[in-house]
Amino acid sequence: MSNAVHAQRLAIALLAALALAACSQNNEVAAEDPGHASGEHGSSSSAGLPDGRIAIGEKRAQVKSEATKQSCVDCHGAEGNAPIDATYPKLGGQYGDYIAHALQAYRAGNRQNALMTPQAAQLSDQDISDLAAYFGSRSTQLRDLHGVD
Structure with missing residues (x-):
């Protein structure tokens, strides 16, 4: 595998990890509010x-x-x-x-x-x-x- 392909895949994996980390706050909210877990009320946003x-x-x-x-x-x-x-x-x-x-x-x-x-x-x-x-x-x-x- 070329270095360019490896670097591209690494970048994608890092972006996915950052997105997962940002979304981990939603799990805490979902545990406290079943409406969030079901998607009934939308979701909290790390985007403010x-x-x-x-x-x-x-x-x-x-x-x-x-x-x-x-x-x-x-x-x-x-x-x-x-x-x-x-x-x-x-x-x-x-x-x-x-x-x-x-x-x-x-x-x-x-x-x-x-x-x-x-x-x-x-x-x-x-x-x-x-x-x-x-x-x-x-x-x-x-x-x-x-x-x-």
Whole structure:
């Protein structure tokens, strides 16, 4: 295996570990509040956002932005698992905090993508939290790197 491939896999593993550490706070909240464990009330966010509302996030995912004339589900699929292009990420079952941090970075211009930067520009903190709660609550088709050499 080349050093570049090894470095890329190491970077992915480190990002996953950081995301897991950020989400570990949610386990403490879930133990104290069964509504959090079930996803009924969304989830706490390491991104400093209000609690996400899954049902409102589902509706928000269908709203077309003025900038791109696209909605989240137009590109990522109704539950975030059917992107229209293989290069678009699957969002269903992704860590809500990861989605929230990514959307905040797009909104701030710290993360650039021709579609996502303008798509996120008009999102409020509550919008981001709601979308993260919705997509994070969906079933997942994501894979980890277990067993990948």
